[in-house]
Amino acid sequence: MYQTLKKIVSKVVSKKFLYKNEFFFRNLYALAYSGNSHQCNICEKKLSKFVINQRKELLCPKCGSLGRDRRLWKLLETDYLKENYTVLDFSPSRSLSHKLKKVKMINYMSTDLSGNFNADFQYDITKIDIDSNTVDLIICYHILEHIDADLLAMSELFRVLKPNGIAIIQTPFTAGEIYENPLIKSPEERLEHFGQEDHVRIYSESGLQERLEKSNFKIIIKHYMEPKKYNGLVENETIFICKKK
Structure with a gap:
C-alpha cells in the first residue's frame, strides 16, 4: 500500500x-x-x-525513518552528540537530518554530491572542501559502497576529523572477502552483483576494517543482535566506530 x-x-x-x-x-x-x-x-x-x-x-509512516536511522539516533543521543560539536553528515536520511537540525548545541552540516538528498552542501567525499582537523563527528551511512576511490574517501574523512574525532560508518556486508570488480559498470550488472544499481562493491567486515585501518583509524566494531521490538530496530546490525588516533 x-x-x-x-x-x-x-x-x-x-x-x-x-x-x-x-x-x-x-x-x-x-x-x-x-x-x-x-x-x-x-x-x-x-x-x-x-x-x-x-x-x-x-x-515510520510519519517521518520516514528506517530501523538503521532509529538505531543511529539512539547511538547519537546516548553517546556521541556533545555540546559545540561540529557534525558532518553524508547523504543524510531526511528524518534524521530534520531531527539533527533541531539540536541547538551542535553545528550540523549535511552534504550530498548527487543532489538527491536534502543537504546544505555538495562536498565530494574524495576531496572534501573543509579544512583539516575541523570536524568532531562524521556520519557516513551507506556511502562508501558507492565510491570507486574508497581509500581516498577514507583518507579524507580522517583528514577533516579533529584528533580523537569519531566517524560512524555503516555499509552492507557480505561474508568472506570484499567483492568488487571495476569492469562491472552498468546499473543492471551492479544490481545483479552488488545488490543495487549504483553500488560498486560489497564489503566484508574484515575488509572494511582493513581499509579503514590503512587510513589510520582505530576501529571498534559494534554488533546489535536484539530483535526488532517497540522502536522497530534492525535485528542484526553492524556499525563501525572509527576514531582518529
Whole structure:
C-alpha cells in the first residue's frame, strides 16, 4: 500500500513540491497508523505498527525513518552528540537530518554530491572542501559502497576529523572477502552483483576494517543482535566506530 500510494502521489505532484511538503503528507498518512504498540524514537510518533517497505524494512509512516536511522539516533543521543560539536553528515536520511537540525548545541552540516538528498552542501567525499582537523563527528551511512576511490574517501574523512574525532560508518556486508570488480559498470550488472544499481562493491567486515585501518583509524566494531521490538530496530546490525588516533 505504501509503495502504491507513493507512486500515485509522485505522478500527481512535482518532486519539488513533494519535498517541500513531505512532512505534511506524512502526518496525514500516519493518522492511519496511530496506536500504542510501537513508537518511533526520532519523531516520537506512537504507532499501531510500522510500514513494511519494498525491501522488507520497517519504516515510520510519519517521518520516514528506517530501523538503521532509529538505531543511529539512539547511538547519537546516548553517546556521541556533545555540546559545540561540529557534525558532518553524508547523504543524510531526511528524518534524521530534520531531527539533527533541531539540536541547538551542535553545528550540523549535511552534504550530498548527487543532489538527491536534502543537504546544505555538495562536498565530494574524495576531496572534501573543509579544512583539516575541523570536524568532531562524521556520519557516513551507506556511502562508501558507492565510491570507486574508497581509500581516498577514507583518507579524507580522517583528514577533516579533529584528533580523537569519531566517524560512524555503516555499509552492507557480505561474508568472506570484499567483492568488487571495476569492469562491472552498468546499473543492471551492479544490481545483479552488488545488490543495487549504483553500488560498486560489497564489503566484508574484515575488509572494511582493513581499509579503514590503512587510513589510520582505530576501529571498534559494534554488533546489535536484539530483535526488532517497540522502536522497530534492525535485528542484526553492524556499525563501525572509527576514531582518529
